[in-house]
Amino acid sequence: MTLGDGGLSGVEILEAAAEGRLKVLFLWGEDLLCTFPGSVAEKALSALDFLVVQDVYLTPSAKKAHLVLPALTPAEKEGSYTNCEGRVQVVRKALEPPEGLMETGVLLREIASYMGKEWEARSSKEVFSEIKGKVAPYAQVDPSEGGFRGSDEPLKAVFQPPEGADLQEEKGYPYILMIEGLFHNHLLGLGGERRDKGLGAIVPGAYLEMNEEDAKELAVENGDKVKVISPWGEVVVETKVGRDIRKGVLSLFTGLYDVDGCALVGEVDPSSKVPSFAKIPVRVERQ
Structure with a gap:
């Protein structure tokens, strides 16, 4: 799936903001400080003339906003999600x-009207139905009477590996x-801001899994x-x-x-223009 002419990907939007080419940004239900490389998002959000965030929680990104608007929870709206496996839910x-x-759709129409x-x-x-007509993999998912029917099989979309990800051993x-998460940060918060204390008691802490x-x-x-080091940054974690x-x-x-x-994370997928959280070249140093 590729971007249409004239639009910018998430990474390109952040780059434009950091360079001063983008002055105003409206975020819906996304905490860029958690989901994009931190230094990139921090620089971009700080450079904006006006940042609006619509969200359920006061996230780290929302705390940088000039205006924060309340958002609906998943239980208060209808629609569909496409998960990381490619299934429509x-x-x-x-x-x-x-x-x-x-x-959000109503709010967008109000803003457009002003x-x-x-719209x-x-x-x-x-x-x-419009998405189905414009994005080929969604053609296999059929809306049913009274709502949607999710896909039984993952959508068949092809994503290219990031250029330059295969840095050689020399x-x-x-x-x-590969980087794996568990829950969306909206349910958690970060560090001392963590909202759900119970999850911390049952979910293991961070670790790096490796072959014997x-x-x-x-x-x-x-x-x-150990210290895990990529060309773009490093973290310390248990093995x-x-x-x-x-x-x-x-x-x-x-x-x-x-x-x-x-x-x-540093490289982006050349087709989708989003950060790659897999196939990251790293080395490991024992602490």
Whole structure:
């Protein structure tokens, strides 16, 4: 899936803001300081003349905003999500939102009206039908009567690997890293701001999983702390040694955002223009 002419990807929007080419930004339900490489997002948000954030929580990004607007929770709206596996999942409204709280689509139409543009009001089903007509992989998902029917199989979309991700061993990065999370940061917060204390009691902390042979070569055992270094940053994390991961491949589990995996990310997918959280070249140093 590629971007249409004239639009910018998330990374390109941040670059434009940091360079002063973009003055105003409106964020919906996204905490850029958690989901994009931190230094890039920090510089971009700080350079804006006006930042508006619409969200359920006062996230780190929202704290930088000039204006914060309330958003609907998933239980108060309908539509669909496409998860990381490519499956379309249906969301149906279970609760009526508080009086005066607008859906994002309604709010956008109001803003457009103030700017002299009249946008047609459309239902979630109508919007999804338009997506089907413009984005080929969604053609296999059929809206059913009274709502949506989620996809039984993942959407078939092709994403290219980041250019330059295959840094050779002679350049000092002999391992390939994958970064895995667990929950969306909206449910958690960061550090001392964590909103759900119960999850911290049952979810393991951050760790780096590696193959037994790699651990032996590095003289690393379970629980040892190591420094993971990419061309763009570094983190310190405990290790977990096992047989279920291939030699030469590492997996960083960020836990409840106990470590900043974004610090290791630099390359973007050349097609989707989003950061790559897989196939990151790294080296490991025992602490």
